[in-house]
Amino acid sequence: MDLPNQLRVSLEREVRGHDGAALAREAARLSAQYRGEAAATVAPHPVTALAYAVTRMPATFAATAAALNALASGLPEFAPRTLLDVGAGTGAALWAATGGWPSLETAALLEHDPLMRALGQRLAAAGAGAVAKARWLPADLRGPWQAPSHDLVTAAYVLGELSAAAQTALVARLWTLTDGALVLVEPGTPQGWATIRAAREQLRAAGAFIVAPCPHGELCPLPADPSADWCHFAQRITRTKAHRAAKGAKLGYEDEKYAYTAVARSPGNPVGARVLRHPVTRPGRVELQLCTGDGLCRRLVTRSERERWRVAHALQWGDGMALGALGSQVSEL
Numbered sequence: 525m526d527l528p529n530q531l532r533v534s535l536e537r538e539v540r541g542h543d544g545a546a547l548a549r550e551a552a553r554l555s556a557q558y559r560g561e562a563a564a565t566v567a568p569h570p571v572t573a574l575a576y577a578v579t580r581m582p583a584t585f586a587a588t589a590a591a592l593n594a595l596a597s598g599l600p601e602f603a604p605r606t607l608l609d610v611g612a613g614t615g616a617a618l619w620a621a622t623g624g625w626p627s628l629e630t631a632a633l634l635e636h637d638p639l640m641r642a643l644g645q646r647l648a649a650a651g652a653g654a655v656a657k658a659r660w661l662p663a664d665l666r667g668p669w670q671a672p673s674h675d676l677v678t679a680a681y682v683l684g685e686l687s688a689a690a691q692t693a694l695v696a697r698l699w700t701l702t703d704g705a706l707v708l709v710e711p712g713t714p715q716g717w718a719t720i721r722a723a724r725e726q727l728r729a730a731g732a733f734i735v736a737p738c739p740h741g742e743l744c745p746l747p748a749d750p751s752a753d754w755c756h757f758a759q760r761i762t763r764t765k766a767h768r769a770a771k772g773a774k775l776g777y778e779d780e781k782y783a784y785t786a787v788a789r790s791p792g793n794p795v796g797a798r799v800l801r802h803p804v805t806r807p808g809r810v811e812l813q814l815c816t817g818d819g820l821c822r823r824l825v826t827r828s829e830r831e832r833w834r835v836a837h838a839l840q841w842g843d844g845m846a847l848g849a850l851g852s853q854v855s856e857l
């Protein structure tokens with residue numbers, strides 16, 4: 525996946541004129557902060573927002589775009605006209621949603637950090653339609669804030685920054701503001717998945733229809749302890765020149781691991797089964813770990829199965845498939 529061209533150009537323009545060494549130092553500090561090795565900045569600085577936009581926004585854009593693609597596949601008739609994104613940062617979800625749905629006409633973005641908002645707004649000015657016209661609004665998601673309901677509501681990489689009680693309150697609030705679909709995205713860590721799993725259960729109890737990634741709307745069959753096993757996926761994103769420079773990175777891409785849930789007011793067409801891990805390929809056989817409507821299962825497909833072999837061989841981690849595409853012989857995990 526690539527960043528939208530207008531966003532990439534706009535980011536490069538922002539980086540020009542900045543001290544590359546200071547940006548690299550701030551990028552390193554942000555990485556350490558995300559790994560829990562450094563304290564959060566006490567007084568945020570414009571270079572913090574720029575380091576975030578250059579080094580993290582491409583990955584959060586890619587993860588959010590992948591989650592929204594899964595929603596679009598499971599809800600093909602959905603053509604949202606209005607978007608509400610909370611904890612918007614520098615606007616990753618705005619770019620991801622408008623890339624997926626040209627039907628979007630207006631977007632409201634809530635973000636409490638004025639430096640993130642200002643940078644996001646400057647980046648979005650290079651976009652078209654709903655991106656350029658988006659309204660960037662100050663709001664503390666822990667306090668009282670007002671917003672009308674929207675067709676599509678998103679919260680990407682923000683729940684994890686709130687206390688457990690604030691997460692529960694925010695998920696409930698977001699669902700009341702959702703006319704069509706709600707998508708929550710978090711890092712693909714055990715902690716990120718625990719946050720998504722709790723939100724999924726909360727939304728299920730509130731009557732939401734699960735559209736993706738799950739092939740069912742039942743209780744998640746994975747163990748409750750996320751350190752034992754957790755549901756997450758990976759999305760590859762091309763690194764920009766500025767990103768490689770700021771991180772001193774040699775590879776031209778990175779793989780962002782993420783967890784998500786996409787729910788809706790109306791039932792969608794969830795996949796029949798989803799591949800939960802990298803398929804294990806050996807000569808003449810592919811082994812798949814799947815989540816299905818009947819729970820978790822392992823499916824071994826051999827070359828002699830011809831058509832199923834062709835299907836299985838093309839499948840990748842995170843892919844969905846129709847029920848029965850691999851036959852019904854499965855073993856429970």
Ligand SMILES: C[S@@+](CC[C@H](N)C(=O)[O-])C[C@H]1O[C@@H](n2cnc3c(N)ncnc32)[C@H](O)[C@@H]1O
Nearest residue numbers: 584611612613616636637664665666680681685
């Ligand atoms: C990790 S960033 C994610 C930004 C963006 N959603 C993305 O995917 O790139 C988390 C964002 O949530 C914002 N945030 C955290 N707590 C917040 C709060 N209580 N109210 C509003 N925004 C908040 C932060 O300022 C930051 O911009």
